[in-house]
Amino acid sequence: MPALQRVFLVGPMGAGKTTIGKYLADHLKLQFADTDSEIELRTGADIPWIFDVEGEEGFRDREQQVVEEMTLWDNTVLATGGGVVLRAENRRALGSRGYVIYLYASVEEQVKRTRRDRKRPLLQHGDPEQTLRQLMEVRDPLYREIADHIIETDGCSPRTVAQRLVRELTT
Ligand SMILES: Nc1ncnc2c1ncn2[C@@H]1O[C@H](COP(=O)(O)OP(=O)(O)OP(=O)(O)O)[C@@H](O)[C@H]1O
Ligand SMILES: O=C(O)C1=C[C@@H](O)[C@@H](O)[C@H](O)C1
Numbered sequence: 001m002p003a004l005q006r007v008f009l010v011g012p013m014g015a016g017k018t019t020i021g022k023y024l025a026d027h028l029k030l031q032f033a034d035t036d037s038e039i040e041l042r043t044g045a046d047i048p049w050i051f052d053v054e055g056e057e058g059f060r061d062r063e064q065q066v067v068e069e070m071t072l073w074d075n076t077v078l079a080t081g082g083g084v085v086l087r088a089e090n091r092r093a094l095g096s097r098g099y100v101i102y103l104y105a106s107v108e109e110q111v112k113r114t115r116r117d118r119k120r121p122l123l124q125h126g127d128p129e130q131t132l133r134q135l136m137e138v139r140d141p142l143y144r145e146i147a148d149h150i151i152e153t154d155g156c157s158p159r160t161v162a163q164r165l166v167r168e169l170t171t
């Protein structure tokens with residue numbers, strides 16, 4: 001069994017990092033944290049507002065700051081934002097400070113899971129499927145670069161994915 005004091009969940013929008021992360025933390029008796037929520041808490045504004053006012057780079061700066069701190073939190077399952085791997089500093093922190101799980105979801109499944117959502121600024125303009133496909137082309141190799149474990153989430157409920165993860169990590 002790997003050292004599970006710090007578990008980092010990475011993957012695209014709709015992979016289930018936030019949803020599955022909560023179940024996983026319960027199973028492993030760790031606390032749950034989420035970089036997106038922490039950014040909103042510290043900014044006092046939601047992610048669409050940050051993108052509107054500060055642009056994506058402003059959001060990425062805030063994200064890097066919380067990643068630098070939160071990857072040092074012990075006994076934590078940490079869900080990250082879908083674009084966290086874009087910065088090399090974040091990849092280094094995630095890859096060296098804990099156990100990284102890549103939650104994989106196909107683009108088709110990502111589209112279904114994010115369809116009704118209005119809180120992901122990158123999906124509010126243009127064709128979401130095309131955007132998600134382009135993002136995956138760039139990001140999938142980066143998720144894989146830092147992943148200690150990869151799990152497919154298509155066709156499984158969040159609860160089931162969490163249960164499978166616990167089994168795979170502890171046997
Ligand atoms: N395995 C799954 N099967 C079906 N629906 C799922 C699954 N995982 C997540 N979902 C649903 O997809 C939506 C997005 O999930 P979630 O917010 O956990 O994604 P995320 O990976 O945290 O995305 P982001 O990078 O934008 O934070 C939620 O409505 C959630 O209930
Ligand atoms: O994939 C992305 O770039 C993002 C995913 C979300 O988790 C948020 O971090 C934000 O909407 C950007």
Ligand SMILES: [Mg+2]
Nearest residue numbers: 017018036079
């Ligand atoms: Mg999330």
